[in-house]
Amino acid sequence: MSTSESDPAVATRETILAAATALFGDLDYPGTSIRDIARAVDMLPGSIYAYVDNKEAILYAIVSAGIEQFVAAVESLDPATAPDLRLEQAIRAHVDIVAENPQRALVVFHQWRYLGDESRAKVITARRRYEEFFRATIGEGIKTQAFRSDLDVRYATLTVLGALNWTPEWVHADDPSSADSGRKLADILLAGLRPVDEDTP
Missing domain, CATH: 1.10.357.10 (Tetracycline Repressor, domain 2)
Structure with a gap:
């Protein structure tokens, strides 16, 4: 996979991490669900797993x-x-x-x-x-x-x-x-x- 092909995936993963950081900061880790993170980045919950394991x-x-x-x-x-x-x-x-x-x-x-x-x-x-x-x-x-x-x-x-x-x-x-x-x-x-x-x- 070329760098140009991988950049969108890297950017999406960073967006997910940034949204999760804000949610963990506001709600704490136990109070945040994958669904909450997906909603914050405008994705379906199942789609998150293409970028992170759990x-x-x-x-x-x-x-x-x-x-x-x-x-x-x-x-x-x-x-x-x-x-x-x-x-x-x-x-x-x-x-x-x-x-x-x-x-x-x-x-x-x-x-x-x-x-x-x-x-x-x-x-x-x-x-x-x-x-x-x-x-x-x-x-x-x-x-x-x-x-x-x-x-x-x-x-x-x-x-x-x-x-x-x-x-x-x-x-x-x-x-x-x-x-x-x-x-x-x-x-x-x-x-x-x-x-x-x-x-x-």
Whole structure:
């Protein structure tokens, strides 16, 4: 099959995934049926299966692609950058990706648990790659004294990721202030990690 012949099928599949993302965001995965997705893209329910295997396959495609986008963003950062600045870049990149499509990010970070065992295991592996970036960066920051020496790496990592995972709840794509949300969140989180200046009154 030539590229030109396959493009319409790829475009249709992407349309289905986009519609499903919006529906999963509004109704949650269990509350959305294949019929709902088909109606959203003006197709017969049976026609959907020419492009996807089933509803779970749709969720896995959304979640796996979404997580890989976040992983790619942090793994592309220069490892030679100071750890505190690298962490700031990662936080800002995370918020920027969320702002592109908050509904998709909400599905990616909160609905992967609906996946079956095999798909969930793959997603967990990708999530661990993302978590490991933050864990390693925070650990490096402690060693280089960019961060406080008394920090518990595990709890510091969970605190940062916990804050990031909920950004889809308050970051909105059509909000002009979203462009500055990453910097503001990074300032707050990094303030809790950096050493306290004892000379500050």
